[in-house]
Amino acid sequence: MSTTNVQDDSQNRPARNRAGQDVTGELTRASAGILPAHLADATVDESSLKRFLAGLPGVDPVGLEQRSAGLATRSIKRASKLQAIDLAISMVDLTTLEGADTPGKVKSLAAKARRPDPDVPETPTVAAVCVYPDMVATAAAALAGTDIGIASVATAFPSGRSSLQIKIADTKLAIDAGATEVDMVIDRGAFLSGNVGKVFDEIATIKGVCGDTRLKVILETGELGTYDNVRKASWLALLAGGDFIKTSTGKISPAATLPVTQLMLTAVRDWFDETGELRAVKPAGGIRNTKDAIRYLVMVHEVAGPQWLDPFLFRFGASSLLNDLLMQRRTQLSGHYSGPNYVTVD
Amino acid sequence: MSDRIAVAKTYKLFVGGAFPRSESGRTYQVTTAEGAFLANAAQGSRKDARDAVGAARKAFGSWSNATAYNRGQVIYRIAEMMEARRAQFVELVAESEGIKASKAQVAVDTAIDRIVHFAGWTDKIAAVFGGANPVAGPFFSFSTPEPTGVVAVIAPEEDSLLGLISVVLPAIVSGNAVVVIASQSRPVPAVTFAEVLATSDLPGGVVNIITGSAAEIAPWLASHGDVNALELTGAEPELRTALEQAAAGTVKRVHYSHGTPDFFGDPGTARMRAFLETKTVWHPTGAVSLSGGGSY
Numbered sequence: 001m002s003t004t005n006v007q008d009d010s011q012n013r014p015a016r017n018r019a020g021q022d023v024t025g026e027l028t029r030a031s032a033g034i035l036p037a038h039l040a041d042a043t044v045d046e047s048s049l050k051r052f053l054a055g056l057p058g059v060d061p062v063g064l065e066q067r068s069a070g071l072a073t074r075s076i077k078r079a080s081k082l083q084a085i086d087l088a089i090s091m092v093d094l095t096t097l098e099g100a101d102t103p104g105k106v107k108s109l110a111a112k113a114r115r116p117d118p119d120v121p122e123t124p125t126v127a128a129v130c131v132y133p134d135m136v137a138t139a140a141a142a143l144a145g146t147d148i149g150i151a152s153v154a155t156a157f158p159s160g161r162s163s164l165q166i167k168i169a170d171t172k173l174a175i176d177a178g179a180t181e182v183d184m185v186i187d188r189g190a191f192l193s194g195n196v197g198k199v200f201d202e203i204a205t206i207k208g209v210c211g212d213t214r215l216k217v218i219l220e221t222g223e224l225g226t227y228d229n230v231r232k233a234s235w236l237a238l239l240a241g242g243d244f245i246k247t248s249t250g251k252i253s254p255a256a257t258l259p260v261t262q263l264m265l266t267a268v269r270d271w272f273d274e275t276g277e278l279r280a281v282k283p284a285g286g287i288r289n290t291k292d293a294i295r296y297l298v299m300v301h302e303v304a305g306p307q308w309l310d311p312f313l314f315r316f317g318a319s320s321l322l323n324d325l326l327m328q329r330r331t332q333l334s335g336h337y338s339g340p341n342y343v344t345v346d
Numbered sequence: 347m348s349d350r351i352a353v354a355k356t357y358k359l360f361v362g363g364a365f366p367r368s369e370s371g372r373t374y375q376v377t378t379a380e381g382a383f384l385a386n387a388a389q390g391s392r393k394d395a396r397d398a399v400g401a402a403r404k405a406f407g408s409w410s411n412a413t414a415y416n417r418g419q420v421i422y423r424i425a426e427m428m429e430a431r432r433a434q435f436v437e438l439v440a441e442s443e444g445i446k447a448s449k450a451q452v453a454v455d456t457a458i459d460r461i462v463h464f465a466g467w468t469d470k471i472a473a474v475f476g477g478a479n480p481v482a483g484p485f486f487s488f489s490t491p492e493p494t495g496v497v498a499v500i501a502p503e504e505d506s507l508l509g510l511i512s513v514v515l516p517a518i519v520s521g522n523a524v525v526v527i528a529s530q531s532r533p534v535p536a537v538t539f540a541e542v543l544a545t546s547d548l549p550g551g552v553v554n555i556i557t558g559s560a561a562e563i564a565p566w567l568a569s570h571g572d573v574n575a576l577e578l579t580g581a582e583p584e585l586r587t588a589l590e591q592a593a594a595g596t597v598k599r600v601h602y603s604h605g606t607p608d609f610f611g612d613p614g615t616a617r618m619r620a621f622l623e624t625k626t627v628w629h630p631t632g633a634v635s636l637s638g639g640g641s642y
Contacts, residue, residue: 339573
């Protein structure tokens with residue numbers, strides 16, 4: 001299905017708004033008006049959404065894990081490795097999400113985002129910094145004049161346990177302060193109890209609040225329990241208008257894993273094949289070294305496609321990963337091993 | 347008994363308190379001095395050295411922060427464990443070096459005594475090499491020695507056990523962590539020493555033992571950004587020069603014995619001092635008395 005004109009969509013598509021949907025929700029639905037019929041039908045009401053999610057093929061865990069493990073054995077060396085490192089650096093969402101975050105810490109993180117390796121100025125900059133909403137203004141000021149994104153978690157991160165009003169206010173707080181990307185969490189409790197309509201509405205509503213600001217939907221796969229649930233949640237987030245699907249908050253273990261990321265990449269690939277829309281994936285948490293990062297890149301290339309090897313469509317949510325990437329980059333350039341004394345402490 | 351097939355051992359590396367195979371999967375045959383097959387040893391590679399440095403760096407924090415008293419106890423424990431396996435070491439040293447058992451016995455006993463000697467040094471280093479400095483000002487100034495960090499060691503090729511212990515122990519006494527390349531032709535006493543370390547209380551990663559070619563592995567350690575010092579007593583002169591040059595790029599401390607080292611003689615303190623950094627603290631004590639009368 002190729003991309004079709006959004007304008008004339010209203011004539012031949014059934015209304016996808018569920019009864020009682022608020023206005024911000026409708027906006028999202030309108031922008032998702034390019035859906036093919038069977039996907040559009042899925043969003044008509046909660047029962048059809050449930051039917052659609054139940055109809056998704058089950059995941060074969062053994063096959064999935066085997067393929068992930070197989071892809072992880074690829075060896076990337078020399079020029080390709082350097083290229084992969086540079087690409088990985090440019091995909092990093094440099095993250096600090098601690099209760100102990102101070103304006104000073106956020107400023108130093110922003111400085112690192114602008115110039116990751118001051119000794120080697122040609123090192124690419126990271127894609128974005130990721131902070132709590134109250135730190136967005138600090139980050140925005142520190143990153144003024146750059147094209148580095150300012151991502152903010154919102155919607156009662158990391159648990160998502162609050163009312164929709166609070167979540168909307170949280171999102172607005174972040175966007176008003178200058179966030180260019182919003183990372184929302186889904187209500188895992190609602191999802192696990194089968195209340196997928198609530199999850200859908202929340203995502204759609206928050207997307208409506210975001211408008212053009214890109215929305216990352218955190219599934220928190222570590223709490224979903226099964227691969228089948230990850231697949232369902234991925235499709236749910238895509239149907240509801242999430243620009244990104246993101247694995248984890250980084251607050252619980254397991255966070256991002258290769259098999260889970262593979263499932264999500266499969267989902268965005270299928271979404272592209274059916275709608276012509278490119279959606280993005282962000283594994284976050286637990287990716288600490290270059291070797292892991294390159295494994296993810298191999299998987300992006302093999303599962304989603306080379307098109308996704310782009311910071312617009314794939315990100316790493318990480319903090320310590322960047323230092324390892326920089327050390328490996330130095331090792332590649334200088335021909336000898338580098339050490340943590342040569343990169344900034346964070 | 348002549349029908350029995352001897353169980354030949356395949357030794358592995360000692361990295362981070364574990365016994366991994368070489369990442370390269372290579373092994374080489376170790377023979378006795380007479381040329382008879384003795385054992386298989388892992389032939390370490392560049393990546394094994396890298397992993398060992400990582401393990402050493404990880405262990406350095408807690409080992410250097412342990413109290414001197416505790417480090418002394420742990421090192422004494424190594425001597426205890428070695429004493430229990432004295433006969434085995436005598437046999438291995440005799441076979442490896444082609445010397446008589448009586449001579450090997452002396453080498454092993456000296457090695458164990460050396461460990462006890464260095465165990466006693468842990469809580470004396472700060473007193474002997476640090477102290478209060480007389481300064482002309484209203485300050486209390488004192489210096490205290492601190493470990494350098496990760497020390498890469500090339501063990502002597504000939505003296506397989508006493509030589510190894512004489513170059514490794516002085517570094518760990520003060521809290522350094524060590525990556526040591528064992529004698530290539532006589533690695534068996536070194537890897538058996540690793541088994542002693544693994545069963546003593548030494549935290550994993552404080553001593554990492556790699557077997558294989560020093561010429562192949564050592565340059566990667568010498569240029570490694572996370573290695574702070576080199577002990578090159580065991581390196582051939584040409585290799586030593588090349589390693590010293592490589593070490594200059596990352597400003598490492600380099601130490602080696604000039605001339606032929608006598609490991610049976612007094613171990614001295616030079617090797618311990620080589621891997622110490624001196625921290626000096628100036629603490630204000632108040633105004634200088636104008637009368638010069640020292641009226642504090």
